[in-house]
Amino acid sequence: MNYGEWVLLQDRRGRNYLFRLKEGGSFDTQRGSLRHQQILEAGYGGSVATPQGEPFTVHRPTLEDYVLHMPREATPTYPKDAATIAFLLDLAPGMRVLEAGSGSGGLTLFLARAVGPGGQVWSYEWRERHQARARHNLQAFEDWHNVTWVLGDLAELEPPAQPFDGVALDLMEPWNVLPALTPALKPDRFVVCYLPNLTQVVALLEHLKAQALPYLHERTLEVIHREWDIRPPVAHPSFQQVGHTAFLVQLRRLAGNGKP
Numbered sequence: 542m543n544y545g546e547w548v549l550l551q552d553r554r555g556r557n558y559l560f561r562l563k564e565g566g567s568f569d570t571q572r573g574s575l576r577h578q579q580i581l582e583a584g585y586g587g588s589v590a591t592p593q594g595e596p597f598t599v600h601r602p603t604l605e606d607y608v609l610h611m612p613r614e615a616t617p618t619y620p621k622d623a624a625t626i627a628f629l630l631d632l633a634p635g636m637r638v639l640e641a642g643s644g645s646g647g648l649t650l651f652l653a654r655a656v657g658p659g660g661q662v663w664s665y666e667w668r669e670r671h672q673a674r675a676r677h678n679l680q681a682f683e684d685w686h687n688v689t690w691v692l693g694d695l696a697e698l699e700p701p702a703q704p705f706d707g708v709a710l711d712l713m714e715p716w717n718v719l720p721a722l723t724p725a726l727k728p729d730r731f732v733v734c735y736l737p738n739l740t741q742v743v744a745l746l747e748h749l750k751a752q753a754l755p756y757l758h759e760r761t762l763e764v765i766h767r768e769w770d771i772r773p774p775v776a777h778p779s780f781q782q783v784g785h786t787a788f789l790v791q792l793r794r795l796a797g798n799g800k801p
């Protein structure tokens with residue numbers, strides 16, 4: 542553990558605090574301060590306490606911790622959904638994946654990790670401020686040097702020389718960008734759309750039909766995590782749960798124009 546690295550402090554109620562360790566820095570609470578040097582000496586997995594006796598455990602933030610706490614311009618894809626998108630895209634190290642929009646870079650971080658240093662993520666975003674935020678968030682946490690940032694409208698995509706192994710779309714109207722990206726996706730590979738509203742899911746499927754785009758609708762699902770509060774004899778579902786985030790629509794690209 543070194544100065545400049547991210548650390549996550551957890552208090553006895555399970556609340557988390559994410560920050561970077563600075564030489565001479567301190568973490569101030571209502572029950573006293575902790576010097577960053579103390580935290581560094583305790584190391585990841587260690588424990589520290591303020592002079593008033595307030596205890597904290599010291600952790601290396603996971604990707605989920607980071608995405609939930611990082612600064613944002615647009616709402617990041619929720620981590621449970623981002624992990625499932627990588628799974629529904631059937632990503633593996635070395636693959637090439639396209640995403641839009643970059644937003645705050647939440648999904649980019651998951652995709653970059655899934656395809657690894659030998660793979661490539663092309664991240665499209667039409668708002669400069671969002672792109673800058675996404676780029677900064679990625680570089681500040683974990684950079685595999687495998688992301689190409691493109692400023693522009695995905696609907697105007699020119700098919701690249703090499704097609705993609707998957708496409709992840711977290712934007713309001715995916716049907717506007719599907720015609721342009723379809724020739725850039727390998728046959729029998731997937732597009733996954735992250736859509737908060739069921740009305741968007743229905744609109745997407747209607748547009749696919751109306752535009753005769755070569756896709757099979759594989760499935761639409763929600764990722765539901767039900768957390769439990771287990772402190773025997775207490776053992777029941779937590780009273781606070783993450784509610785609805787979005788629907789994930791998995792589409793499989795058919796070869797050619799999709800007609801026999």
Ligand SMILES: C[S@@+](CC[C@H](N)C(=O)[O-])C[C@H]1O[C@@H](n2cnc3c(N)ncnc32)[C@H](O)[C@@H]1O
Pocket residue numbers: 615616617618641642643644645646647648649665666667668671693694695696711712713718
């Ligand atoms: C909800 S945010 C994406 C959040 C991102 N997945 C994350 O995890 O941080 C949607 C983003 O898509 C961008 N966007 C919408 N339509 C676009 C398009 N046609 N081309 C490029 N970017 C687009 C918006 O500017 C916005 O930043």
